[in-house]
Every structure is written in C-alpha cells, then in structure tokens.
Amino acid sequence: MTQHADVVVVGGGQAGLAAGYHLRRQGVGFVILDAQATPGGAWQETWDSLRLFSPAAYSSLPGRLMSAQPGETYPDAQHAVDYLTDYEKRYELPVQRPVRVEGIHRDGRRLRVETDSGRWSAQAVISATGTWWRPFLPSIPDRGVFGGRQLHTVQYRNPGEFAGQRVVVVGGGNSGAQIAADLAPTTDLTWVTRRPPRFLADDIDGRALFDAATARRRALDTGDADTGGVASLGDIVAVPPVREARDAGLLTAQPMFTHLTEDGVEWPDGTRTRADAIIWCTGFRPALSTLAPLGLRGPHGHIPTAGTRAVGEPRLHLLGYGDWTGPASATLIGVGRPAREAAREIAGVLRA
Structure with missing residues (x-):
C-alpha cells in the first residue's frame, strides 16, 4: 500500500x-x-x-x-x-x-x-x-598494518576506556580539539593536524560564526568580494574545556605523519610514535x-x-x-x- x-x-x-x-x-x-x-x-x-x-x-x-x-x-x-x-x-x-x-x-x-x-x-x-x-576517513598508507585500535569521531564516547594508553588524535577541527582536550589529562596524547591549529579568539563562538557565514553568502549573492566567511576566522572554537587544555599546554599539535606502522605512526623524517589507539577526527x-x-x-x-x-x-x-x-x-x-x-x-x- x-x-x-x-x-x-x-x-x-x-x-x-x-x-x-x-x-x-x-x-x-x-x-x-x-x-x-x-x-x-x-x-x-x-x-x-x-x-x-x-x-x-x-x-x-x-x-x-x-x-x-x-x-x-x-x-x-x-x-x-x-x-x-x-x-x-x-x-x-x-x-x-x-x-x-x-x-x-x-x-x-x-x-x-x-x-x-x-x-x-x-x-x-x-x-x-x-x-x-557518513564519517570520512582519509587515504593513509599502511592503515591496515596497524595492530592497535582505530576509530572515528562517531565511535568515541569518553576518555575512560583509554586511560593510561598512548593515543593519537588526528584532526585540526572542533571535534579533534575537543576530543584531544578530553583525553589529554589521562592519556599519553599525540595530537596531529594537517596544518597548525587555528584557535578562534576566546570571545568568538557560534554567534559570530553564523554572522560570518551569512555575510559571506550575502557578498557572493550580490557579486561582492568573498569575505572568507568562517574559514577566515579560524577552525577551532575555544569552548571552556579546549581553552583550559590549551592554556595548560596540553594541546600542542604535531604535523601530519606519512603512514602507519604496526605499532604506531611515522613522519617523513623517520620519527616514529607508538600508539595503542588512533582516533580519526577527520570529518x-x-x-x-x-x-x-x-x-x-x-x-x-x-x-x-x-x-x-x-x-x-x-x-x-x-x-x-x-x-x-x-x-x-x-x-x-x-x-x-x-x-x-x-x-x-x-x-x-x-x-x-
């Protein structure tokens, strides 16, 4: 019927x-x-x-x-x-x-x-x-050889299950920063981003982001110069947990690694970091x-x-x-x- x-x-x-x-x-x-x-x-x-x-x-x-x-x-x-x-x-x-x-x-x-x-x-x-x-995972060489746990943002719940572990968090957006801040006090954390993290000013939140997005759309619709919108302000909203972790020096990002190994990740210069888990906060x-x-x-x-x-x-x-x-x-x-x-x-x- x-x-x-x-x-x-x-x-x-x-x-x-x-x-x-x-x-x-x-x-x-x-x-x-x-x-x-x-x-x-x-x-x-x-x-x-x-x-x-x-x-x-x-x-x-x-x-x-x-x-x-x-x-x-x-x-x-x-x-x-x-x-x-x-x-x-x-x-x-x-x-x-x-x-x-x-x-x-x-x-x-x-x-x-x-x-x-x-x-x-x-x-x-x-x-x-x-x-x-529909979570997105980037194409990274040797992902299948890593013997630890891999999960996406959608599968993460709280830091309790990672206490005392070596955890790599990948992603320089809001989810990456919030989850890294969540894990930093109780894990051996490595935070990895494709470019240096861009924190918005502490007084900027979703209100300003909405105004910026609206202004950009209005400019594009009327043929004016592109204002850059939200991307011109930064990538990470400094909500209190992120701000506290950042100010405590717990959110220091490393550049993106090139591939995974059996027990961690490796950078272009051959430097390796061991990991028990990798959390892909990649959108x-x-x-x-x-x-x-x-x-x-x-x-x-x-x-x-x-x-x-x-x-x-x-x-x-x-x-x-x-x-x-x-x-x-x-x-x-x-x-x-x-x-x-x-x-x-x-x-x-x-x-x-």
Whole structure:
C-alpha cells in the first residue's frame, strides 16, 4: 500500500524539524521519516563531553528558544537532545520512526519514497539526513598494518576506556580539539593536524560564526568580494574545556605523519610514535545515498543546488548539509532560514 503526502521530509534531526515547523506554517501537508528510534538526531550519538559552540539562546530552532542549561554557558549534547525532543512534541510534528528510507525515485509527476516499512508518494521531498552517518576517513598508507585500535569521531564516547594508553588524535577541527582536550589529562596524547591549529579568539563562538557565514553568502549573492566567511576566522572554537587544555599546554599539535606502522605512526623524517589507539577526527560527507536513484551527482559527487532546490530535480530540496544548502545550515541556529525558504518555495509550487 502506498501512502501519500504533499511533502516527505527525510530525517528527523534539527534540519528535519525546522523544515516541519515552516511547512506547517505554510499550510502544507507533510510527514517526517526518521531512521532513529528516538528523538534528538545525531546529538544522541556524540561523545559525552561534547559542548555546543554557542550559548543556548543562540542554538535554537525557529519558534522556540533553547533554555539555558543550569551552570553551563555552552550546553552539552544531552541538553540539545532534550530540546529537540521537546520541540518535536510542542509543535506536534508528524514524525514516524524508526523508518529507514532506502531510495527516492521519480514516479511520473511525483516522487516515490521507498522505505523499510512501506512506500510513500509525494509532490516534493526534503532531504535532511545530515552528515553524521557518513564519517570520512582519509587515504593513509599502511592503515591496515596497524595492530592497535582505530576509530572515528562517531565511535568515541569518553576518555575512560583509554586511560593510561598512548593515543593519537588526528584532526585540526572542533571535534579533534575537543576530543584531544578530553583525553589529554589521562592519556599519553599525540595530537596531529594537517596544518597548525587555528584557535578562534576566546570571545568568538557560534554567534559570530553564523554572522560570518551569512555575510559571506550575502557578498557572493550580490557579486561582492568573498569575505572568507568562517574559514577566515579560524577552525577551532575555544569552548571552556579546549581553552583550559590549551592554556595548560596540553594541546600542542604535531604535523601530519606519512603512514602507519604496526605499532604506531611515522613522519617523513623517520620519527616514529607508538600508539595503542588512533582516533580519526577527520570529518564527514553528506549522507545522500537515498538520492542515488535520481542520478543527480556531478563528477565530484556534488549535487548542484539553487538555494536548497536540486537543479536536476526541482521537486527535491536539500537542507542542513552546510553552506552549499544555506549559510551555516548544518547548525541549530543556521538551519531555520533555509528551512523557511525551502518551505515557501515548495508551498508556492504546490499552490500554482
């Protein structure tokens, strides 16, 4: 049996909920299909000590401010999960879970959404699957010969299981810095980055990053000079745990090694460091496998978009994957605006 909806939103994390909020305001019928068993999106999968980059009031979805977490300037991941759970309930968003979408297909004038629990037919689809579910590992020679443990950011939880061990953390972004800071007091830590780490000024957090991303998008849209956006400010937000570890001299980065050995890593000059574990904090790629039947990827795997709308399939919108689907759209504060624009555009087409 095929179920019908004006719009199917794929993904029930922050981007999917923001889309649902604005679709409802537009009076559009929709359903949100989420593969997770419980609310909270990727926030419920993160490491224990993770902190948001902005105060609660600046980490909010449209329509409802996130409350402050007592005793914390920067809320933890569980606070974000609680907020998203409450947000979903408050606006009575029609989330069905766990429903895993297996593929999206053209079906005449509609799109067909195949899932592990049935089929949906929609006039439009919003893909809001995020990136957490597709961790990226760089190509490094001899990775397979290393006899210790290797894991990605998505698999790290807390320093307890690494106490007293020799740990190499790879990555100069926020996850690398936060996990390195988490491990530094209780492990023999080696922090490795491709270039010297760039800490943002201590008074810069997600609020300033959102403003920088928005200003860059505005400049590009109007033909002005590229402001550089977030990348011009730095790579690492100095949230309190990172700041404390940095100021204590515990976050001294080494340049990137060339390959792995049986018991560690080796640099170009032959210097070796032994390791019990390597944690790859090397980022993510958009989780877009459900869109493969539509054949939209370009030569480099990128799906061209105009705003959030896929150029090659105007009934499809992509939301929450980064600046290419809206300034800072992968953040809580940033996803609201492109969600509103996508909902308005879809509603306009449906009413035409």
